[in-house]
Amino acid sequence: MIRRPFFWIIGLVIAAFVALPAIGNDVQMRESLALACVYITLASNLNLMLGYAGYINFGSIVFFGLGGYICIWLVDSYGWSLALSLLAAGIGVSGLSFIFGLGILRLRGPFFALSTIGIVEGVQAFVENFGPWGGSSGIYISPQVFQPLGGSAQALWVIYFLLVAAMGASLYLSYAIKTSKFGLGLIAIGQNEDAAAILGVPTPRYKALVYSASAFLPAITGGLYFFKGAFIQPSDAFDLTLSTEAIVICMLGGQGTVTGVALGAYLYEELRGYLLTTATFSNFQLVIAGVLLLLIVLFFPSGLMGWIYSRFPRLKRVLE
Amino acid sequence: MTAILELDRVSKRFGGLQAVHDLSFAMREGEILGLIGPNGAGKSTLFNLINGVFAPNTGKIVFTGIDITGEKPYVVARHGLARTHQIVQPLTNMTVLENCTVGACFGRENLPLSRARDVAREAVHLTGLDDRIDMLALHLTIAGKKRLELARALAARPKLLLLDEVLAGLNPTEVEHMIGVIHRIRDSGVTILIIEHLMQAIMSLSHRIVVLNYGEKLAEGLPAEVARDPQVVEAYLGDPKLAEQLHGGAAHA
Numbered sequence: 001m002i003r004r005p006f007f008w009i010i011g012l013v014i015a016a017f018v019a020l021p022a023i024g025n026d027v028q029m030r031e032s033l034a035l036a037c038v039y040i041t042l043a044s045n046l047n048l049m050l051g052y053a054g055y056i057n058f059g060s061i062v063f064f065g066l067g068g069y070i071c072i073w074l075v076d077s078y079g080w081s082l083a084l085s086l087l088a089a090g091i092g093v094s095g096l097s098f099i100f101g102l103g104i105l106r107l108r109g110p111f112f113a114l115s116t117i118g119i120v121e122g123v124q125a126f127v128e129n130f131g132p133w134g135g136s137s138g139i140y141i142s143p144q145v146f147q148p149l150g151g152s153a154q155a156l157w158v159i160y161f162l163l164v165a166a167m168g169a170s171l172y173l174s175y176a177i178k179t180s181k182f183g184l185g186l187i188a189i190g191q192n193e194d195a196a197a198i199l200g201v202p203t204p205r206y207k208a209l210v211y212s213a214s215a216f217l218p219a220i221t222g223g224l225y226f227f228k229g230a231f232i233q234p235s236d237a238f239d240l241t242l243s244t245e246a247i248v249i250c251m252l253g254g255q256g257t258v259t260g261v262a263l264g265a266y267l268y269e270e271l272r273g274y275l276l277t278t279a280t281f282s283n284f285q286l287v288i289a290g291v292l293l294l295l296i297v298l299f300f301p302s303g304l305m306g307w308i309y310s311r312f313p314r315l316k317r318v319l320e
Numbered sequence: 321m322t323a324i325l326e327l328d329r330v331s332k333r334f335g336g337l338q339a340v341h342d343l344s345f346a347m348r349e350g351e352i353l354g355l356i357g358p359n360g361a362g363k364s365t366l367f368n369l370i371n372g373v374f375a376p377n378t379g380k381i382v383f384t385g386i387d388i389t390g391e392k393p394y395v396v397a398r399h400g401l402a403r404t405h406q407i408v409q410p411l412t413n414m415t416v417l418e419n420c421t422v423g424a425c426f427g428r429e430n431l432p433l434s435r436a437r438d439v440a441r442e443a444v445h446l447t448g449l450d451d452r453i454d455m456l457a458l459h460l461t462i463a464g465k466k467r468l469e470l471a472r473a474l475a476a477r478p479k480l481l482l483l484d485e486v487l488a489g490l491n492p493t494e495v496e497h498m499i500g501v502i503h504r505i506r507d508s509g510v511t512i513l514i515i516e517h518l519m520q521a522i523m524s525l526s527h528r529i530v531v532l533n534y535g536e537k538l539a540e541g542l543p544a545e546v547a548r549d550p551q552v553v554e555a556y557l558g559d560p561k562l563a564e565q566l567h568g569g570a571a572h573a
Contacts, residue, residue: 181425181433188422191411198371198409200397200426200476 006175006258006320013262014168018161030160032273034228037163039265041221042242043249044170044258045214050247051256052183053210054190055105058243059116060218062123065237066093067219068226069133075227076141077132081148086162086223093219094212101211102204108193117240124238138233145230159228163221170217174258175320177213186210187256241286245272248293254303258320264304323382324349324480324511325370330379332362332369332535339365340376341535347480352502352512354526354543356519358556362535363515364406367482370513371403372396384479400428402478404469406485406515410457417453419468420444420475427476436475443475447501463494470498474505481505483514487521495521519557523547531556 021030046060067089074085104115128136149155177183185206188196197203226232253264275281323346332340340362347353368374375390388396411419420440444453447467487495516522529546531538533555
């Protein structure tokens with residue numbers, strides 16, 4: 001893998017994310033790129049399910065929100081360090097997903113998609129009524145927790161670099177899975193699950209594994225995101241909009257590709273940022289997302305990467 | 321002589337339909353066993369029972385001494401059993417090579433990816449798909465897809481291969497080529513259970529024939545014996561008396 005050019009392309013992207021805002025101490029750029037990291041992480045991990053295994057998961061936001069809650073709760077109530085809390089959030093959410101996955105992944109197609117919406121609603125309802133997590137009013141953490149990271153100004157940089165790390169790890173994970181035997185099995189499942197099983201792909205285990213794997217980094221990113229804001233509440237943590245946006249991004253970039261999804265996430269975030277800050281289109285970004293999804297499904301089913309590959313077929317050998 | 325596959329009083333019912341009833345037979349290692357019978361006789365259902373798509377209601381299926389009754393298809397595949405489908409099931413957006421690599425990766429030998437690719441190439445070569453190795457499966461012709469079914473099953477390096485009408489829908493040239501491929505597979509020591517409606521082909525390929533009718537075994541024996549069996553002739557090959565009558569009537573007129 002290390003000898004392949006794509007490995008170094010991902011490395012370059014990570015380096016750019018680290019260096020660009022740090023060079024000029026550009027806080028505004030950092031905030032914009034931090035959000036891009038969140039989108040890329042969410043979309044890349046969703047892509048493992050949607051693009052590889054062919055399962056539409058509307059519940060990817062649960063990983064993000066639950067990770068946020070576990071992390072904030074451990075930091076706030078038990079005084080755990082950020083690193084340990086993030087790790088616990090990742091492992092906890094991944095483990096839960098594996099158990100859930102063995103069950104709900106018996107469903108297929110639209111039935112699975114509907115069940116994932118049910119999971120979002122169910123988890124949100126649970127958290128809203130769960131005392132230790134502050135019920136519907138959520139958890140505030142005091143700025144004191146930023147002290148171990150060297151005060152709040154420096155803490156924001158540390159969190160940013162961790163978000164970039166999670167994004168980089170997501171890209172490498174997508175790449176590693178795609179070029180592995182596990183990935184081959186998943187893609188076979190995505191094409192024709194019954195045929196894959198007959199060829200010997202252990203479908204229930206593979207599906208539960210990828211569901212669980214797609215939960216780990218979003219959970220950590222959720223932890224970082226809400227730690228950064230020092231506040232978490234159910235309506236933010238389990239906002240179905242973000243799940244839908246992640247699906248739009250996968251379709252926009254080209255589901256099943258590593259590059260396309262990352263590129264799609266970045267472009268979408270930029271577009272969203274632009275629309276949110278212009279007076280005319282404020283709160284209009286979801287309408288745009290909807291129209292975009294419609295146009296892509298109708299006219300560009302293979303997304304941005306499909307278009308790029310048809311223009312420059314040689315890139316197929318370099319990009320994944 | 322050891323049996324590679326043994327069915328012991330296997331039955332399967334779908335609601336009111338008794339698809340397979342109390343069926344028993346055994347296969348020797350290295351033989352080609354032909355399975356014939358009218359449409360709806362339960363041939364494909366039998367394949368689905370053997371490779372685990374359905375679990376039988378009663379009875380026992382033993383493969384290479386291992387009881388595989390009711391095991392999932394991916395478990396059965398790992399034991400060294402591969403099959404093709406009557407209605408082709410390609411992994412459409414993957415290339416011919418990738419399709420076969422899946423077979424090799426997750427088949428009997430559970431190969432790592434790079435070794436699997438080599439085995440897949442061999443299977444592609446054996447079935448004569450070399451010139452289409454990098455083509456997406458969805459762009460293949462129906463004959464190509466049939467070959468791909470076979471190539472993918474072979475890439476798993478099975479001990480037993482179930483072939484479900486691999487000759488159906490092919491033109492005479494393609495049939496001839498496919499029969500050649502099946503001979504080569506047999507010569508490499510793979511045991512084959514084959515469903516086929518093309519009588520000449522199955523009679524010449526098979527060592528023995530099992531005839532199914534309404535889910536039950538109507539006859540079993542050497543191809544020549546089976547072809548002479550009056551019950552088989554009536555149920556499947558056609559009524560000889562009727563044929564004679566028709567012939568006589570035409571002569572009178």
